[in-house]
Amino acid sequence: MKITSSPYLFIASMDVDPDREMLFNEIYDQEHVPSLAMVKGVLGVGRYERIDLTMALQGRLQQVEQTQPKYHAVYELASPDVVQSDAWSVAVEAGRWPKAVRPFTTNRQHILMKRIGG
Numbered sequence: 001m002k003i004t005s006s007p008y009l010f011i012a013s014m015d016v017d018p019d020r021e022m023l024f025n026e027i028y029d030q031e032h033v034p035s036l037a038m039v040k041g042v043l044g045v046g047r048y049e050r051i052d053l054t055m056a057l058q059g060r061l062q063q064v065e066q067t068q069p070k071y072h073a074v075y076e077l078a079s080p081d082v083v084q085s086d087a088w089s090v091a092v093e094a095g096r097w098p099k100a101v102r103p104f105t106t107n108r109q110h111i112l113m114k115r116i117g118g
Contacts, residue, residue: 006043006076010083013069013109020104031095039091041082048072069107080112
């Protein structure tokens with residue numbers, strides 16, 4: 001099993017207006033992620049879509065209520081300073097993202113995590 005060894009993860013999560021979903025995914029994949037991936041200290045990027053979750057808990061299968069946003073981008077970082085850098089600031093505002101996508105996102109959440117243990 002491969003588990004990231006990056007010392008930090010930054011996760012940006014959000015929902016998007018359904019009528020903008022196709023454009024959201026196009027711009028995220030073709031512009032936003034490539035722009036941020038070029039920032040020094042970004043070691044990797046992956047995008048994820050939340051799906052329904054049924055799991056074994058207390059000896060039976062249970063549906064887990066989903067309250068998190070639908071879309072998540074996970075950035076592997078060398079340092080927490082990456083998201084404070086001038087390069088990140090420029091990259092996050094590049095392309096069509098600020099005007100064609102950001103205004104149509106909701107439930108935005110950001111989290112920065114430091115790897116602990118093995």
